[in-house]
Amino acid sequence: MALLELKNVTKEFGGLVAVNQVSLEIDSGEFVGIVGPNGSGKTTLFNVINGVFFPEKGNIIFDGVDITRLPPFKRAPLGIGRTFQIPRPFSSATVRENVAVGAMFGTLSKKVNVDDSLEIADQIIDRIGLHEYTGKQAGTLTPVEKKLMEIARALAMKPKLLLMDEAMAGMHPNDIDQMVDLIKKIALEEKIAIVSMVEHIMRAVVGMVEKVIVLHQGSKIVDAPTKEALEDPKVIEVYLGHPPEETHAVS
Numbered sequence: 001m002a003l004l005e006l007k008n009v010t011k012e013f014g015g016l017v018a019v020n021q022v023s024l025e026i027d028s029g030e031f032v033g034i035v036g037p038n039g040s041g042k043t044t045l046f047n048v049i050n051g052v053f054f055p056e057k058g059n060i061i062f063d064g065v066d067i068t069r070l071p072p073f074k075r076a077p078l079g080i081g082r083t084f085q086i087p088r089p090f091s092s093a094t095v096r097e098n099v100a101v102g103a104m105f106g107t108l109s110k111k112v113n114v115d116d117s118l119e120i121a122d123q124i125i126d127r128i129g130l131h132e133y134t135g136k137q138a139g140t141l142t143p144v145e146k147k148l149m150e151i152a153r154a155l156a157m158k159p160k161l162l163l164m165d166e167a168m169a170g171m172h173p174n175d176i177d178q179m180v181d182l183i184k185k186i187a188l189e190e191k192i193a194i195v196s197m198v199e200h201i202m203r204a205v206v207g208m209v210e211k212v213i214v215l216h217q218g219s220k221i222v223d224a225p226t227k228e229a230l231e232d233p234k235v236i237e238v239y240l241g242h243p244p245e246e247t248h249a250v251s
């Protein structure tokens with residue numbers, strides 16, 4: 001059984017169909033990339049998977065449970081973690097406290113107290129290499145540091161599925177490669193399935209993901225092993241006749 005299953009999921013905003021009848025399966029521990037031009041529905045798809053929006057049509061099954069109508073705070077303890085395209089830190093709290101919040105509301109939420117959560121935060125902060133920032137107010141971090149903190153906070157949730165929305169956008173290519181290696185290592189150890197949005201960081205796709213799902217105008221047009229997906233004529237057409245990695249430099 002797949003860890004996550006979407007069956008014909010549709011999300012509309014007024015007359016605009018942002019996600020159009022998308023069906024997909026993500027297995028436990030799988031690494032999947034979501035690709036698609038601006039406005040193709042990637043963030044909306046994440047929002048529907050983690051419960052920010054409910055779909056008008058279709059069903060979402062996670063770990064055998066129909067979560068279609070569950071709010072985000074009930075999905076997080078089941079094991080769905082995410083990072084946001086635009087980071088949303090608790091600005092006046094420290095990095096350590098921000099990351100600890102992940103532990104408090106994730107899969108361990110019923111098992112950990114504040115001290116345990118801070119301890120989990122310390123471990124993750126060490127692994128992600130954020131220790132020099134741990135006591136800093138989150139609001140004072142640079143955008144890239146905030147993205148790293150988001151990754152740490154999502155990992156502190158000890159998720160079964162981690163949705164990463166452009167988590168590495170803006171980072172230096174060398175740092176992206178390092179971060180991809182690190183996340184992959186952590187995910188393998190902890191059996192976390194990762195669905196990563198890779199629109200602006202195509203170089204990371206090949207290194208990280210086993211499978212690529214391509215969205216175009218809200219519809220899924222390709223769902224295939226990475227190499228096959230990136231060579232698919234439909235994908236090349238969506239990217240205006242250029243392979244995706246040539247179209248998007250690291251932004």
Ligand SMILES: Nc1ncnc2c1ncn2[C@@H]1O[C@H](COP(=O)(O)OP(=O)(O)OP(=O)(O)O)[C@@H](O)[C@H]1O
Nearest residue numbers: 013016018036037038039040041042043044045199
């Ligand atoms: N809250 C909202 N209200 C109305 N329309 C929305 C909302 N969120 C997204 N949309 C619209 O839905 C479509 C899909 O947007 P979405 O943000 O999911 O795309 P995306 O693939 O993440 O794009 P990007 O690469 O720019 O991040 C767009 O046309 C967008 O304008």
Ligand SMILES: [Mg+2]
Nearest residue numbers: 042043044085
């Ligand atoms: Mg987006």
